[in-house]
Amino acid sequence: MVNGNERELEADSDTPLLYVLRDELELKGPRFGCGLGQCGACTVHIDGEAVRSCVYPAFAAAGHKITTLEGLGSSAKPHPLQQAFIDEQAAQCGYCINGMLMQAESLLRKNPNPSEEQVKQELSNNLCRCGTHVRIVKAVLRAAKEMA
Template sequence: MVTLSVNGVEQTVPVSVQASLLTVLRNDLCLNSPKYGCGLGECGACTVLVDGVAARSCVIPAAHAGGRAVTTLEGLGSAGRLHPVQQAFIDEQAAQCGYCLSGMIVMTAALLARNPDPTDEEIRRELSGNLCRCGTHLEILKAVKRAAHVMRSASEASS
């Protein structure tokens, strides 16, 4: 058994030694945003935040996530109040098939938490490990820039 804090909710689930965090999130907790892509931590489809850091859930043993804060796309925002990154990806129509989208959004949220004003090169470098086969790369770049602008404006307004 392992107790996981996922999207702010603590849940205890039985896990085998071989179970990845991705498997537990999808199969046991019914969170479908992290996707199985390569199973090797190379494509980014399974990206989640672990203690605020972007991580590939397909290569993290679920037992090692106990006691850590895990955030999936579902935990970034809600249907009534989207996270600025989620809204920016919608506004810029930065998806086609959508398979990579969860990982891209989570990775972007992690980037903007560390660097609120990234350059195009910094965005490209940060997202380079998240594979998109549909070719929405320009729209994704625009979405990241839009989210950064919105988040900076909100931060300045609250200061």
């Protein structure tokens, strides 16, 4: 199941989930960054847990609930975290934002009232080359406050 819709696809055993999501399902939220699971641009949720889809085999996702950025909200009704990123102007180039949002949403589900240090720690393995980390952390804290 992807973003609440039952999907059935065939893929080679070594095909990363990221490729299936982007190429077969045309979901452009998850991004290819490093291909090694180190930058976070490809982060999605599998059964509510944040995972790096570039190193997660597509076959292993069978029978699990997958949520991509497109499944969090829409332009008509953004998730509160997405709205906070917009309000705080937390994106510059935007390439890392998928991973930042997906990792942050996972944090807020587990810890609805994180400290600034907890947000920084949770996002420490998500890379942003533009240096908007300060605004990203501010957006996550804002969303936590607004979602409480």
